[in-house]
Amino acid sequence: MPAAQLAPVFAALGDETRWQILTTLGTAPASASALAAGFPISRQAIVKHLDVLQAAGLVEAARRGREVRYSVLGDRLSSLGRDLERIGSAWDRRLSSIKELAESEQ
Amino acid sequence: MPAAQLAPVFAALGDETRWQILTTLGTAPASASALAAGFPISRQAIVKHLDVLQAAGLVEAARRGREVRYSVLGDRLSSLGRDLERIGSAWDRRLSSIKELAESEQ
DNA sequence: GGTTTCTGCAACCATGGAGTTGCACATCAA
DNA sequence: TTGATGTGCAACTCCATGGTTGCAGAAACC
Numbered sequence: 001m002p003a004a005q006l007a008p009v010f011a012a013l014g015d016e017t018r019w020q021i022l023t024t025l026g027t028a029p030a031s032a033s034a035l036a037a038g039f040p041i042s043r044q045a046i047v048k049h050l051d052v053l054q055a056a057g058l059v060e061a062a063r064r065g066r067e068v069r070y071s072v073l074g075d076r077l078s079s080l081g082r083d084l085e086r087i088g089s090a091w092d093r094r095l096s097s098i099k100e101l102a103e104s105e106q
Numbered sequence: 107m108p109a110a111q112l113a114p115v116f117a118a119l120g121d122e123t124r125w126q127i128l129t130t131l132g133t134a135p136a137s138a139s140a141l142a143a144g145f146p147i148s149r150q151a152i153v154k155h156l157d158v159l160q161a162a163g164l165v166e167a168a169r170r171g172r173e174v175r176y177s178v179l180g181d182r183l184s185s186l187g188r189d190l191e192r193i194g195s196a197w198d199r200r201l202s203s204i205k206e207l208a209e210s211e212q
Numbered sequence: 213g214g215t216t217t218c219t220g221c222a223a224c225c226a227t228g229g230a231g232t233t234g235c236a237c238a239t240c241a242a
Numbered sequence: 243t244t245g246a247t248g249t250g251c252a253a254c255t256c257c258a259t260g261g262t263t264g265c266a267g268a269a270a271c272c
Contacts, residue, residue, distance in 0.1 A: 011120030016113045026197040028204060033248055045231050047249085066239040066248050074197030081190030088183030091132040095177065098134060123260085139218060151261055172218050172269040
């Protein structure tokens with residue numbers, strides 16, 4: 001039953017800025033300051049977004065000297081995608097069987 | 107480039123109550139009033155959630171007499187899942203190639 | 213017709229979250 | 243040592259959103 005606790009992860013994905021951060025990190029790992037240089041918002045705002053993404057397990061942080069380098073976790077997104085696909089097709093199967101039942105009872 | 111405009115859909119999915127509504131509708135279609143009977147919140151709150159889900163294309167509404175019956179759109183969730191899976195594995199491929207490059211340059 | 217049962221609209225409240233600024237602390241380079 | 247760069251912490255503002263209540267209108271049932 002992996003359908004539980006999906007909402008927090010989707011909440012993390014449900015922000016346009018966060019998606020831009022993710023796609024940027026999908027290109028190459030980067031620090032919060034480096035990211036902030038390419039965005040119209042403050043470094044602190046970027047850090048907050050990174051915290052959210054990290055809490056959702058979509059990003060990992062690695063300290064290297066005085067800087068913290070963030071990398072995207074693509075496999076997490078992939079497995080999430082597979083979960084979604086499974087759930088969606090399960091719904092479809094169930095609803096189509098209900099439909100058939102209704103039609104046969106008509 | 108289907109990576110654009112994903113955030114709004116995930117924003118719709120990023121609410122626990124909305125997930126409960128979706129899974130309930132995944133069992134069988136229902137009206138807002140019928141749904142509200144099974145939730146600790148008002149019918150109006152349910153209606154607002156259904157509006158959000160409908161705007162995200164995750165649910166469809168069909169008027170039947172005086173009631174409006176909502177059904178979940180499983181194929182939408184499935185295709186969303188496939189998109190996610192694709193994006194995530196693309197990130198993984200790119201990052202692992204960067205890693206190899208860094209190691210060979212070491 | 214009268215009553216019940218749905219839906220629809222509007223106003224309202226309160227919390228969370230996205231963003232800001234300011235400052236202190238740590239690390240690297242000169 | 244000094245300066246530059248990067249991070250961490252805290253307080254603050256603003257508005258989107260999840261929730262409420264109240265009432266009016268339409269459809270079904272008696």
